[in-house]
Amino acid sequence: MHPIWIILKSEFWRRVRSKAFVLATLLAPIGIVALFALPGLLTFFAADSGDEPPVAVVDATEQLLPHLQEQSSSFTFVPANTSQEALADSVRAEVYSGYLVLPETLLQGEGMASFYRSSGGGLGTQNRIQNVVERAVRDVRLANEDVPDAVESILAASPSLEMRRITEQGDQADATLIYSAIGYMLAFVIYFAVFIYGQYVMQGVIAEKSSRVVEIVVSSVRPFELLMGKVLGIGAMGLVQMVTWGALVSGALAAAGPIFMLFMDPAAYDLAPDASQQAALEAAGITIPSLPLSLLVWTLLFFVAGYLLYASLFAAVGSAVERVQDAQSLMYPVFIPLLIPLLVIGVVIEAPNGTLSTALSFIPFFAPILMVLRSALTEVAIWQLALSWLLVMATFVGTIWMASRIYRVGIFMYGKPPSLRELLRWARYRP
Amino acid sequence: MPTLSVDHVHKAYGDTKAVHDVSFAAAPGRILGLLGPNGAGKTSTLRMITHITQPDSGAVRYDERPVGPWSQRRMGYLPEERGLYPDLRVKEQLVYLGQLKGLSADAATERVHHWLERFSALDWVDKKTDELSKGMQQKVQFIATLLHDPQLLIFDEPFSGLDPINSDVLRDIILELRRTDRTILFASHRMEQVEQLCDDICLMANGQVVLNGDLREVKQRFGTNTVIVRFDGSDAFIDDLESEGAVRVHARSAHRAEMRLLNETPARRVLQAALDTVDELHHFERTEPPLSEIFVEVVGEANAAQAAAA
Structure with missing residues (x-):
């Protein structure tokens, strides 16, 4: 068996079998829904002026x-x-x-x-x-x-405007607002996932270094193999979690329509008793967004690519320090490119196919978040998605190469945490 | 017979010369003691032998081939800074480390059981590593070093932190490994252990080899200029001899003294002085200097030479 595979399996299993992982996997979707519902609920309650003086x-x-x-x-x-x-x-x-x-x-x-x-x-x-x-x-x-x-x-009278989207089969109620919300949510899911799994990688590297077990491991395998196995193992764990969440959400959305039909009375909306689910939902003014399979697949692909790109950088930072606290100042260069896409979400939602949105979604460090956001909002050409994804992966090859050069030096450096400049100098060291 | 040879090896970290033109060889069936004060370059040398780092110039060969991933699989390394995964259970930990050395999961499991039994530690199999005492962790680490039945063994301070009973178990195993023709490298600064165990020594200071060879030959090179006395009664004669400049005292307690003869003082001079003052003389011996003295002397010279050169 190849060493990378042995390391991947070990890193994967020792995390996946923990109670914390199982709970997080099952409970996080509830948490995310609560997180997004909360501002709405708060506004709702804040607007309630029942207690306000006249x-x-x-x-x-x-x-x-x-x-x-x-x-x-x-x-x-x-x-x-x-x-x-x-x-x-x-x-x-x-x-x-x-x-x-x-x-x-x-x-x-x-x-x-x-x-x-x-x-x-x-x-x-x-x-x-x-x-x-x-x-x-x-x-x-x-x-x-x-x-x-x-x-x-x-x-x-105030005439209202109904938006409808033309599809292969005809047309249906347009749900730009809902797709904006979905895009927004997916962007945040990718951001959090990349950040949190990247942190796992960093903490794993730090734990291995500060417990000194790393010296045993690299007397058996190359540092690059250890780094790669760790990044892939934790990535596999992340993928399992994301796929589980995706399945839970898709399942919930698929079940929402039939459940609604059980409770609604077609007569109340002047509908025939055997009205179709779609007609009933439209009459009730409810839009259940269907998540296209291609969107889910691209979300996973961009999550994987974005995770790999950032995890390799988090690993390089982790190899330089002995305690998580010491990593703070070195983390900014990794953290800021991850944060920038969140600041331009508004711009992209406004005009998902605009020049700025399109250009930004090809920058490898921003692409994982922005491409997913764009493809939730609008039709993005396959070639754009594929090209952008390949660019992220190509950048990953560069960052993992760089990271492994820093890593193989960093794991033996104890004492004062290095500055960013020293860290980059390590990449040129001969081990 | 596979031999380990370190051949004119240089290694620098930035501007610091960690290892400078180091050469020595370790033969199967023998134990080579790698000695030296802190910062002498021992760990840097061991890391090149274990192929964790590579020399800037020179070569490390095992069985006449440059070391590499292939030799890592035939080699067991116990680093000075011990470390295990604290959250893994003993068996899983050892099987994992064994697999990284190329064992199959089944073979690794079997060996883990064999060695845990040998250390009478089978009941830890499912304990988490951080629940074990320091000494137990040491044993687990030692098992990890031996699991894949390596031909070349590298122990960096293997006895540190072990109680006397476990030290004995460990020493027996090291001697057993020597009998089965393993090549053993043993880095330490505990001189009495080195004298007990090693066949050859290689003494390093400031990144260079300052003394190298068969332990007995090395000691003979320094001559039988040391005297050991055991006695009851007044020890005033020792102070007299020392103030005369006839001897230098290495070690001294109430009833025992170890001293070096200076300025060609004959041994009988010490015997005479002792007989004049002590109540009873139990033991008098003229012998080779202890390794610790050779160590102090040679390292002192090397430091002086380096200070002069600087």
Whole structure:
């Protein structure tokens, strides 16, 4: 048996059989879902103004207040009976969350409403108050001018836009928003996976060095074989984890439709009792994203390539130090290229086929995250995916060569952790 | 018969010359003691022999071929800094290390059982390594060195950290390996162990070989200029002799002294002085200097030479 294979197997098994691994593999998807659901849930609860003090309204028009009260569910509007000075005191005392002054001229289309509040509340409050006042003023003015009902309903209507995506079979509800979310999620999964498995490699190298067992091992196999076996073994572990997660998520999505059908009543949506699942879901306004197999395959391929690229660098850093803490300063050059793609996610989501997005997704250190993000958002040509992937792998060959040169020197260097320059100088040493 | 030969080997790390023109040979069925103070270049030399590093110039040959992955499989190396995977169980650890030396998993398992039995340690088989005491870990490490039945054995300070009983077990095994014609290299700075075990010695200082050869011949080269006395009573005669400049004392306790004769002082001069003052004389011997003295003398000369050259 080749030494790399023996090392790979040992590194793989000693991790995979641990309880921590089994738990992480099964529980992480729940954690990720929670992580993504949490901001949404928080916003939902933050918007709930049930506990907020009412807003006092100084209504000079004497007509707007009832409309405001009728319009808004998120604010409680109450009439103000005191002077503005007294109202200001009440706001300071948090009796009111603020007070709104509506001059008479508003109904002539002039002047402006003023909202007084203590600090806080954010842009969200401003937008919502603005909307509420706007609609109340429009309704009152239309009523006062005796406009025909037809005109009123024309003005009240707001036509909505439905996005549909053309597919091989016809068309279906477009889910750009959902695919953005998926792309976003996959980008983060790759980022975390590469970072965490890279850390495993680094910690493995450090543990081997600080326990000194490395000297025994390299008196039996070449340092390159040890490095490669370790990187591949931990990578195999990562792959098992990712494939398990992929299967769990795909399974959950496939089960979501049928489960929904069990609980929905077609009649409630004016559908025939034997309506298809797709029709039912569309009628209910629910989009269950289907993850195309090709997206999953490319995600795995780019994860593997990105992991190999970064793990070789993490291993080189690990070989230079005896304690994880000492690795901090050496890790920045590895960590920053991994982080940059996350900073441009917004740009790529905006225009996944734009020149900038395309160019960035060919840079090997960014490609694993950005290519997966792009192919979640849009159709990316196969040649682009393949070329970018090959570039990452070619870069990996370069980094593992460099890393193994640093590694074979680093594992015998004890004492003060080296600077980055010294580390690079080691690559030129003759072992 | 496979011989290990180190031939005009040089090795530098940056500007530091770790090993400078080192040559020696180790023959099967014999134990070669590699001696030297810290920083003498012993570990650097061992790493080239084990093919962990390569010489800048010169060659290390085993069985007349340059060492390489092939020789690593025929060689067992016990480094000075011991280390095992703390989270692996004893058996898994040893089987893994055996496989890295080219054994099949089955063969490795069988050997592990054989050696654990030999060290009466079969009940550790499924213990995690970090649950073992230091001494037990030493044994596991020693087994890892022997597992693949190597022809060439390299022990760097094998006895450090072992209690007397386990030291004896280890010494017996090393002597047994010598009987079965293994080539054994033994690095140490514990002189009494080297004197007990080694057939040949190679003394290194400042990256160079300063003394090399058959242990008995080397000792004879330094002559029988050492006197050992054991006695009861006053030891004032020793101070007198020393202040006269007739002897230099190597080792001294209440009833025993070991000294070197200086300026061609005859041994009987010491005997006479002793008889004059002690109550009872138990032992008087004129002999070769102990290895530790040769070591101190030769290394001292080498350091002085280097200081003069610098």
